[in-house]
Amino acid sequence: MTRSSGHPGSGEGSQIRGRYSDGTPEYRPAVTDGYRRLKVRAAVYAAPPPRGAGIRLGVYQVQADCGPGAKEKNLARMDKAIATAKNFGVQLLAFPELFVPGYALGPEEARTAAELQDGPSLARAREAAGRNGMALVLPYAEKAQSPGGGFRYYDSVAVIDENGELLDSYRKTHLYGQQERDNWSPGNSEFPVHAVFGFPFGVLNCYECEFPEPARILALRGAKLIVGPTAADRYYRLPDGRRSTVPYPDIARLLLPAQAYFNNLFFAYANRCGYERRGEDEWHYRGNSIVCGPHGDVVVAAESEQDTLLVADCVPSRYGMTHPAPKYYYLRDRRPELYGRLVSNSARFLEIDPDAVDLETDFLAGGFVYPAGEERTD
Secondary structure, eight states: OOOOOOOGGTSOOEEEEETTSSBOOOOOOOHHHHHHOOEEEEEEEOOOOOOTOOEEEEEEEEEOOOTTHHHHHHHHHHHHHHHHHHTTSSSEEETTTTTTTOOOOOHHHHHHHBBOOOOOHHHHHHHHHHHHHHHEEEEEEEEEOOOTTSSSEEEEEEEEEETEEEEEEEEEEOHHHHHHHOOOOOOOOOOOOOTTTTEEEOOOOOOOOOOOOHHHHHHHOOOOOEEEOOOBBBBOTTTTBOOOOOOOOHHHHTHHHHHHHHHHHHHHEOOOOOEEEEEEEEEEEHHHHHHHHHSOOEEEEEESSEEEEEEEEEEEEGGGSSSSSOOOOTTTTTTGOOOOGOOOOOOOOOOOSSSSOOTOOOOOGGGGGGOOOOOOOO
């Protein structure tokens, strides 16, 4: 998602006596080199879960490349990550949003980087998955033929099984901010559930992890794990060019444990760390990769700046029920006949403007009509 950091490297702030004016430290080369050395954090049982009973999941948090030559460098990182993950018995390995080309793309860069589903990047990934017997969640930039001619471009996630078969090219449905709308068309997925090693899971892409509806659909379809590649950063740039004065909330700690709990499943977040630059702008990624358990617990989590491979065994049977009465819990106790308003095209919520809400505000005077999905074509 487009949350540019406005880090002083982008021209905002000056270096003062070894520190930036906003308080960001200037680390010695040995420290930054240490951040780029892959650390492994694991929460696993003595043996991987039996087929169908669970999955040994790997989440690869890394500062990847963007711009000219990025694909080859990032695919080389993919190969190394697969080799490392194999040493830990990982069965399903997930990468951050737009891992193959980099996230910080402009419209022309996005079109240049995009590939068809049968393009060289996915062909290489499929071969690696089949050769290593490891399923992959690999985000890339997709181009697809438009029914009206030309191409459409998507922020997509390739789901590749342990045999190297492409199960899905999931196209991001909920785009964040203007940059994503400039670059990509929104997908119209119905949130399918896939099985790798006999275990059911689904994917969401970055901003989508923050909505209750897609995760609930996946839970109702039988998913016991949701994997969410992301490009969540600490700050974003406001439309007038100023950097936001408040960092974006830490979704990994704020929302994902709740998503895992009320959907009774595991939820994994695969984020970038470090920096990514386009022109004078620089994104500072939060690096808050995490695996949450069905009780809203943190199974394993990464440090903010550290390149990290998380390894976690996701085994639902090793968790008890979320409620004391076993016949009653959130998914079973739903009353869908009451929820028609959720799919209404109009809403009564008040759209808040930048000014502070005062005591005279009439919250019922608002109203919003959801626009039809916008498609981008060339």
